[in-house]
Amino acid sequence: QSVLTQPPSVSEAPRQRVTISCSGSSSNIGKNAVNWYQQLPGKAPKLLVYFDDLLPSGVSDRFSGSRSGTSASLAISGLQSEDEADYYCAAWDDSLNGLVFGGGTKLSVL
């Protein structure tokens, strides 16, 4: 059972927009910024969004992040087949004094 809650899976058609939610608590998302990672099949995770809504160099602007209260979201617009991957949110937890991940969301592009 992960500290951060994500939907196990989402699906959407190509060229559409999808959002992935990440729900936490006052000790993690309520106080600390959220980072998002993309993990393609058989690969190491890749930083996708950091500090809630910042994109690392080289990441497509089709990806965007937001945080409000104790929840965060990752949005992907203009879906492409190459976006099929697992997506994880993560944040520091002040109560646990450690980092916590979400359970991951598998994105299928229909």
Add this chain to the structure above:
Amino acid sequence: QVTLRESGPALVKPTQTLTLTCTFSGFSLSTSGVCVSWIRQPPGKALEWLALIDWDDDKYYSTSLKTRLTISKDTSKNQVVLTMTKMDPVDTATYYCARIRSGRPYDFDYWGQGTLVTVSS
């Protein structure tokens, strides 16, 4: 160019101690704000954060695994070592090390390719 590479045994027996080494290049763990962390992923399951060590030698551990983990660094060798005691089959996973470039929000901007550790007798 930042790179990280995990190394260690592919197979360990139950009750044994696992020692993993993360060898990195392209940055220094003595630079203010820089950290290295370990994360694992059981086959088909989610990422799980294990431990973190920062430039100032402060260490943080997963609450659930704290009693079994030790993280340390050798700045001169550009290495971070993780030991995990009392290995069990449920610890079978791919173990990753990753860099944090500047403290909070502790975003992992570079990852190693991971090393699969199987726990079996």
